[in-house]
Amino acid sequence: MNENRINEMLDSALSHAAPDDLENVFLRAEKEKEKGSEIEVTETKTKKKFGKWQTWQRVLVAACLVLVVIGGVGGILLGQANAVVSVVSLDVNPGIELSINRGEKVISCRAVNADAEKLLSDMGGGRDLEGVKLDVAVNALVGALVRAGYLNDISSAILVSVEDDDETRATRIQQELVDYIDGALKGESGQASVFSHSTTRSDVEAIARDNNISTGKATLINEIIKNNGITDEGAFEKLSLLTVKELVELKRTGDSRIPIGSELAASAAIEYAGAAGNGVRTDVDPELDDVPPCYEVEIITDNGKYEYTVDAYTGEVLTGARDIFASAPKEKLTEDEALAAAKAHMAARFPELAGSTPESVVIRTDDKDSEYEIEFICGGYKFEYDIDIYTASVLDWDVEKINAGGNGSGSVMPSPSETTAPPTSPTPAPSTDIGEDAAKAAAFSHAGVKEADVTSLRVVRDYDNGRLEYDVEFRVGNIEYEYEINGETGVVISYDRETVGQAGTTTPPATKPETEPPTTTKPETEPPTTTKPTVSDIGAESAKAAAFAHAGVGENEVSNLKVERDYDDGILEYEVEFRVGNAKYEYKINGSTGAVISYDVEGDHHDDDHDHNSAGGNASADIGAEKAKAAAFSHAGVSEADVRALKVERENEHGRIEYEIEFKVGAYEYEYTIDGATGKVLSHEKDHDD
């Protein structure tokens, strides 16, 4: 047997044995993106809450799907084949209706509204689905919805309604579709809830069309009116303006009142903020099953974002800043004034530090010139403040204990628990405290789980932005829950649910290693001065490997390698820096998970420098700002419609035109340098949006 034959056999064997499951790669990449962004937004404490809201809001804008099958039009149409016996409609806030004949083939496909039209645009406006089997059509639609990111969130809701005069058939189709979608979702993220019902055909179709909603949504509304006991005049019309997410939440609460709706909530917040007429944008997230039921409104201005909560029924603004534009034109504070504000804030919370002089003070302004970022050390603690540059109000603050010995500084809040804290430990003074048990109860109740079923419970009392919070983490089976509970009111501030490992296995989830035995429920028993990291550590080698893998380079190619182990806001990080040729790479790697938190590549265009210079005389070539922008957007994989806070600067660097382009998309900030002659990306950076 010769060498070639052996090689052929090996190649063939490897090709046969290698996994061939492309679909799975696509699915996991989708999930990775989700997960990646979630991991990343939790990395930086000051940005954590905000980032999470953004992620959720983006998904929740249209995170609900209604699938409706209606039947029994029959008879009068063009014979059996074209007789509609059922109508299937998919709503993603928008709605799609599929009319189905007796052979369960699609006769027609109707977009109920604009989002649906968009979704159907690459299916011939729905005509491509005509004549295909119902399950195939639903498969195509569910696939399109998943790809569009509608169904990947815990709060996604799917309503399957089947309306058909033949009750048996209705029930069967309903069950088949629920099973089908359920299975499809388990393969995806397993996050969306599936609701379903089947009814005989009623007059719901007429009223649905009158109100420009799907029959499924109409049926849901009728149910809510009946079950919640809503007696308002025009209740149907009012409820038809709500999204499916709002309706599902409303149904859950059983409230007999009608929520004001996202638009009114947004206007209430805008008016309260004094932002009317300023052309601001808003993101609204209904939280009707929160206590109190509210809308979370984010007002996005050129100066930044402002968050509001608006009572879901009265429209009263419960939290948020007033007159956000009035303060803008005022005089800026001096650095001393900003530092004084920070010191005053610190002294109010840590009286024993009141007389101390802050050391190692660093003051800088943020890139929007709207706040001072102040860091200083005082009494063994490192304080970080964001002070509004005009009003001196404390926008955000954080404190961490400086570890006297050892590598890196563990981030530990000065414990507010009175008995165990050493006398030197600064003690923030909470107003009221619901206590750990109530916080746990609130989380369990929201999650709909019993304490008896809960494992790996961990409750941490924490201050965030000066607010008392309980972070409650636990597992039920292979679902891991993370809650942030307001320590004064018991309100759920945020929550997250993730499926980890296999049920029954003890493998800890990669992202959240259990560092305590499952029975340990009281982290208070740890001395508050403990600064030892309680997270697992992948080690410098793996961190390096992760950075190299991301950069697509081999260790042998790199030079000037530097790896630093560090804690940022209590999160173990490795900072990995290296050079490959002329390119300088800087990575931040999560020390527990190996996830790339942020990275930066600079240089790598010396060859081009050469090219341009040697080409002679084309230094003034200029593709123009539009093309430069397009190059950056294309590289970032974003569309201009999603971009905000765009800044484009044309610069003449050593006779060469470069465009500096900055913009934001979602929770990220991008910075690009584009070669003005070629449109080539010279450097780029992606990081969390402040």
Add this chain to the structure above:
Amino acid sequence: MLIISGLTVSGTHDPEEDKQTLDDLIVRTGKGDREAFAELYGRTRAAVYAMALSYLKNAEDAEDAAQDTFVKILTSSGAYVPKGTPMAWILTITRNLSLMRMRRRMREGELSPEEWDAIPEDAPRVTSEDRLVLGEAMRSLTDEERRIVLLHASSGLKHRETAKLLELPLSTVLSKYNRAIKKLQSVLKGELV
């Protein structure tokens, strides 16, 4: 849904043309072209699996590491800069992911060299000949010999490129390759026609 045929890189292609194609496929993947990725997957999955298998020595782990590699490629190819060494780029990712997985496994105390198996029990396309030849490659060769032989057979990389990828001197790669082929010839003699 995309259906992918089982394309593999065989030694009959022009290597330079292959590199150009792979570079192009990665760049297109980075721009969100799913078909390009599908082709890239088809062309490189055997080599990626070979790399993972040669480090992890366990079919299940190797499958996972191979799939991890493609997830990584799919999510990070936007930053890919074509340098004319696409296969090395891909296999470096595989190697790093395999090493990470190996370290994790060692920490968890799961690694038992006797337990490895090159081929999953329920792999439908694997013939008995496949099972035999891969099994021998796993059993009879040293770690480095195995890596060199499997990569050579599946990746289309030249010995010089394999040497660079595995961080070994070219002379070592050449001698180990020759020794490995001889070993396989001898153990497979009589077993296969």
